[in-house]
Amino acid sequence: MSFSINRNDRLNVFVEDLTHDGSGVAKVDGYPLFIPGALPGEEVEIQVGKTLKNYGFARLLNVTKASPHRVEPPCHVFWECGGCQMQHLSYEGQLVQKRKTVRDVMDRIGKLPHVPVHPVKGMEDPWRYRNKSQIPFSEQDGKVVSGFYKSRTHHIVDTDVCIIQSEEADELMSTLKHEMHAIGLEAYDDKTHRGMLRHLIVRKGRATGELMVVLVTRKKKFPQKDAVIDLIKRVAPEVTSIMQNVNDQKTNVIFGNETNLLYGKPIIVDSIGNIDFEISARSFYQVNPIQTEVLYGQALEYAQLRGNETVIDAYCGIGTISLFLAQKAKEVYGVEIVPEAIKDAKRNAELNGITNAKFETGAAEVVIPKWYAAGKRFDVLVVDPPRKGCDEELLKTILEYKPKRVVYVSCNPGTLARDLRILEDGGYRTQEIQPVDMFPQSSHVECVALMELE
Incomplete structure (x- = not known):
């Protein structure tokens, strides 16, 4: 740097852009400063924090000229919680910004300025969309707290409401937190490795209404178990599954290896389009089923299937995309390195009476040459x-x-652009890219890209 920016300096700057995690970007003589809470087009007063060789971080003090897309975040803990990054940006503004993010990396990383990036497919109602909530519990100053982690910390921001998760998750989180002490149940303390309840996981089948509650506990046996089950059934009488997962390790990983049924059945069922999926306590399943149908529908459209094609689904997971494709293809072959996911995929194919989808465990780069x-x-x-x-x-x-x-479904525009460049250099041509907003209020965006052999 030919100039000096020091910690605690106060500056007035113009915000040019947003980072992938939703922070504003301002440049002072070419030196980037990342400013959480600032939006593109704004003039803001900041205080410099950490400075590194090529970039620095700053705290937003005051917005002197606001973006027309700035809104008041409806969540009361938005500025503390790390779950969402963009509630202060109107939903229309979020979709514009996400398209720009994809366009920028396609130009900069992919060297693909000629490839069309379509407007982002957003949601009609971008709230209460999550069908899975993972809620940590702890004790702070003798009080039970639950909510979500502050950005880049392991500190829980205490709240009774999260407006991107289901109302059932809110009710269970709040009631369990406020009645735990009354039934003698202690929240887990990760510093002392004491206490019992570590996490509450709530999964909801949006299409079926089925509800699964998972209690992650430090020990298998705890005397308050029956009281907790009764409490859950009182708060959510529609609950169809209560599971217990035991994690006795001193770790930040949520799940342990042992999962037991406490009430009801060990799975719930949900549907995406006309395909049913069985979901267990630890199954991977997309958290936004409404937009998942949009995403997979786009993949199906780009696949251009007429009924006589044989298709590979690499990284097939529990078979969600494979089973969509199988409705239009002659045969689908799914490959996934996780054995439990392949087991789920085979079960889901059987559940739907789909016989033209085959699944195999292994690394795609090993299994595909074998085929x-x-x-x-x-x-x-x-x-x-x-x-x-x-x-x-x-x-x-x-x-x-x-x-x-090749139809490439991506949850990271940066690595998508990198991989498209490699395939382009090998003889493919990227025809178009369709972004889909799977996670409103966050900075994440998914994409579907279509490539054809030249």
Whole structure:
């Protein structure tokens, strides 16, 4: 830097952009400062905090000229809680910003300025969309607290309400917290490794109304168990499943290895479109079923299936995309490295009477060449990788066997852009990208990209 910015300096700056985690970006002589709470187009007063060689962080003191898209966050703990990043931005503004995020990384990382990025498909009602809540419990100053973690900390911001989760989760969180002491149940203390209740997980089948409650406890046996079950049934009489997961480790990981049924049945059922899914306490299942149908519908549209195609679903998970594709394809082959997910996928195929979807456990870059060696040929490949993007070996496998169409479902625009560039250099052409807002009020955006072999 040819100038000096020091900790505690007060500056007036213009906010140019947002980071991937929702912080405003201002530049002082080319030096970026990240400002939580600031929005693009605003003039703000800030106080400099931490400064590093290439960028720094600052605290928002005052907004001197506000964005027309700035709104009052409806959540009373928004400024403390790390669960949402963008409630202070109108929903229309969120969708515009998310499209810009995708456009920027396609230009900068993917070197794909010619590829159309469509407007983001958002929700009609962007609240109360989560069908799964994971709520930590603890004690602070002798009082039971529950809620969500403050950004970049392990400190629980205490609240009785979260307006992106279900009302049932709110009711259970609040009642359990306020009545725990009365029934003699202690919340877990991660510093002393004492107490009993670590987390409350609430899962709801939006299509069926079925409700699962999971208690994550430090020990299997606790004398208040029956009282807790009665409390849950009183608050949520529609509950169909109460499970206990035992985690006796001193760890930040939520689940332990042992899961037991306390009441009802061990699974609930939900539907996406006309496909039913059985969900257990630890199943992976998309948290926004309304937008999941939009996302998978887009993947199906890009796959352009006419009934005679053979399709690969890499990173198939519990078979959600595979079963959508199987309704239109001749055959679908799903591969996933997690054995429990493949077991769920096979069960879900059976549940829906789908016989043209086959599933195999293993790494996609190992299993796919084995399928080709056995004489299988594939028309379309669908990938839905984790945030880190596709494994490098899988990208090499795609370029070696060259299915004529690749549909890439992504939860991270940055790694999507990187992988599209690699496939472009190998002979594919990206036709278009459709962003989908799976997580309103947060900075995350999912995308579906269509690639075709040149």
